[in-house]
Amino acid sequence: MQPQSKILIVDDYPANVEILKKIFGSHYELATAASGDEALVEARDFRPDIILLDVMMPGMDGYETCRQLRATPDLAHTKILMVSAKARLEERLQGYDAGADDYIIKPFDPHELRAKVNVYAQLKSLQEVDRLKSNILSLLNHELRTPLNSVLGPLQLLRRKRDLSPLKQQELLETAYHSVTNLNELIEKTMLLVELKAGLRDLRLMSSRLESIVRQSIDDVTPQALERDIDIQLDAADVSAIHADRALLGRVVVTLLENAIRFSPASESVRVCVGEAGANVCLTVQDRGKGIEPDILPSLFEGLVTTDSLHHRDGQGLNLAIASQIMRRHGGRIEVESQVGAGSMFTLRLPVEPA
Structure with missing residues (x-):
C-alpha cells in the first residue's frame, strides 16, 4: 500500500x-x-x-x-x-x-x-528517490568498509597461514562470522528503510493494545537490561485500542528501549509510560543518560544522512529512521526531547482505532 x-x-x-x-x-x-x-x-x-x-x-x-x-x-x-x-x-x-x-x-x-x-x-x-539512492550509496560506502575489513582480514590469515592452531583458527572464524552478521543486519535495515520510504512494505494492521506490545518488547530487551543492571519501570494506563502492525510497531518500541538501556548509566532506571491524550494513544520512554546534543536532534530520525558516530553506531541511526517511517505509515509520529546531562525522552503518538 x-x-x-x-x-x-x-x-x-x-x-x-x-x-x-x-x-x-x-x-x-x-x-x-x-x-x-x-x-x-x-x-x-x-x-x-x-x-x-x-x-x-x-x-x-x-x-x-x-x-x-x-x-x-x-x-x-x-x-x-x-x-x-x-x-x-x-x-x-x-x-x-x-x-x-x-x-x-x-x-x-x-x-x-x-x-x-x-x-x-x-x-x-x-527527488526523494534520487536523494535516497545517493544517501544509500554514501551510507554503504561509509559503513561497509569496517565489517568488510573485519571479514577479509581473518580469512586472509586463514588462507596464508596453514599452521595456525585450532584455537586460533576458531577465533578468526568467529571474528569473520560476527562481521558478516553485522554486515547482513546493516543491509537488511537499509532495505527495510527503503521499502518503507517507497511504500513497498505493506502493513498487517489489526486491532491491538499498545500495552500488550510494550510488555512483549520489555520481555525482549530484559536480558540486555540485566547485563547493565538497568531497571525498566512500566506505568501503563487503560487506553483505547489502536490499528497496528504488531511486528513493526514492536520493532519501534524495542528500538527505543534498547537505546535507553545503551545510553543509561549502569544500575539506573528507564521509565516507560503508556497513556492516552486526546485522539492519540501515547508511549514515552525516558532515560537518565547524557542526552543528545542539540545540533544532532533535527536529523536524528534521518538515518541515511546522520553523520554523528555516536548515534549511528551499530545501525542506531538506521533504527531510529526506520522507527520514524513505521510511525508515519501508522498515521502517528515519533518525538524526542533531550537535555545534555539529564537524559532523553522519546514519545510515540498513535491515533486511536476508529469506532
Missing part, C-alpha cells in the same frame, strides 16, 4: 480551507493551519510533502512564512505553492523570491489545482 502524500493547508479563512479539503481530502493526508506562526509549528510536526500557503494572513504574511519555512532544514525539500488573489507580476515574483515553487492565482480551477499538486507530489517523490 503506497502511503498518501501529505498536504498542509495554510489559510485563515475557513471557507477556503473547506474548499481545499474537498479537492484533496480523498487522495492526500491533510493538516491545516490558520496563521504563519501556526504553519511553522504544524509543518515541523506534520512534515508535509506539499504546503498550500495563502499570502494574505493576519500577523506574519505568506511571504515571510515561506521564507521561514525554507530556512527550516527539515522542510528544505517541501514543495510550497502560494495561493493568492494578488495577481500582479511583482507580487508573483515576490512569492518566488521568498522560496515558493509555484504561485497560484485565485479564483483557481479545482481541476487545474489538483493536476498541479499531483505533479508536484510526483516530482517530490522522484
